[in-house]
Amino acid sequence: MADDDKYSVLLPTYNERENLPVIIWLLVKYFNESGYKYEIIVIDDGSPDKTLEVAKQLQKIYGSDKIVLRPREKKLGLGTAYIHGIKHATGNFVIIMDADLSHHPKFIPEFIKKQKEGDLDLVSGTRYIGSGGVAGWDFKRKLIRYRHNVAEEFINQNIIKMGAPNVTGSFRLYKKDVLQKLVNSCISKGYVFQMEMIIRARQFGFTIGEVPITFVDRVYGESKLGGSEIVQFFKGLMYLFATT
Template identity: 55%
Template sequence: MARNPTASTSTPTPTSTSTSTSTSTSTSSSSSPHKYSVILPTYQERRNLPVIVYLLAKTFKQHDLAWEIIIVDDASPDGTLELAQQLQELYGEQHIILRPRTGKLGLGSAYVHGLKSCSGDFVPKFLPQFIAKQKIRDADVVTGTRYISGGGVYGWDLKRKVISRGANLLAKIVLWPGVSDVTGSFRLYKRPVLERLINETVSRGYVFQMEIIVRAKATGCIVDEVPITFVDRVFGESKLGGSEIVQYAQGIWMLFRTV
């Protein structure tokens, strides 16, 4: 997500997913005029969280970028929040911002909650590639895709690959979203764009990602794609189940009727 570099704003994301409407400027000594906020919604991610935070922090530092990571934990019973507090002590409160919630309230609302604490210009949700791509056309949204040359998935069985491909194909046929991957969550948004899209979006579960990108295209946003390789979680299992598949089908029908 991004904000106008001449204005003061704030933003975090799992967008990364991150969002925010605060008004604080960055005083970082970074060579970049922008600050990047990453929103990480978590639920039972104690073992995965240190890995993703380390990789994000390493990437930001290597490219001399001002950054923050907003962690929105939904009362994980496995100690994710306690681990996040340790990461905050390690990296500093200016880089790791904790915004826990009292229950498992859903992915979409986690992004909304995180955005309220962002202070960055951009919210990326492959950071360097996304940043470079955004500059070419001053894109409003840059989304990662597994389904163009250079992209792919690692660690999925055949069943999950077929479900994912089928879900994206169905959305492309029915909704004409203008992108090859509507369900991915690796994205970079201009902050004002994300704030507007979130206000318009009604979905709060797994349909959230699809609705955001469909509404972005429908309202004339410049949306570009970057090929990514999706690596499945190191620990634990995917939270995608039968109820999420039903929600997805219902979401396509809702967007077909309303967008």
């Protein structure tokens, strides 16, 4: 790979004012230590907790070349946040991750190393291989994870037969053009969107690598996965099964 590779991190946010300073500090730390060129694109969807104001302060600290703010007026969904972010990404690689500290930036150099070893189209973080796992989950999160496990097994057996990947994972590295094609081809929204991205990637024949990660439950703020989100997840899953 060329030495001038650049990595654009897409950070969709909604009510993450406590977590944003920490996740950005960690991202800057690990990118600076590894020497890779980067930018962090914050896509805030009109957070009422004034996440955007915090992001503006962080931009003053780290510079507008490193912290790029591309806010929207209201919450419009994960898939559209990626579409919005890609339009402003100047890197030839794009990293998508959560802003709630559940995805630790320390794994990003491992993602990059894995991608470079095989010139892979995308690399996904997974809790299911090697040293991967979870930490700090309460009963609610474990119940949600169980339901997701059932959904993933259903997809593996009936749709893509991938051999148990982390299809619901949202910590991934993509070649920018690959991500653009996948986003353009997806019809799902919300949490099912991540599943469809992997399904489409398999259909297109893109090469996929996996890196073990530890998923940590959020420290600040409330989970976005309420009862209505779980219902929408399974409705979306059934629609995805019917259309792929």
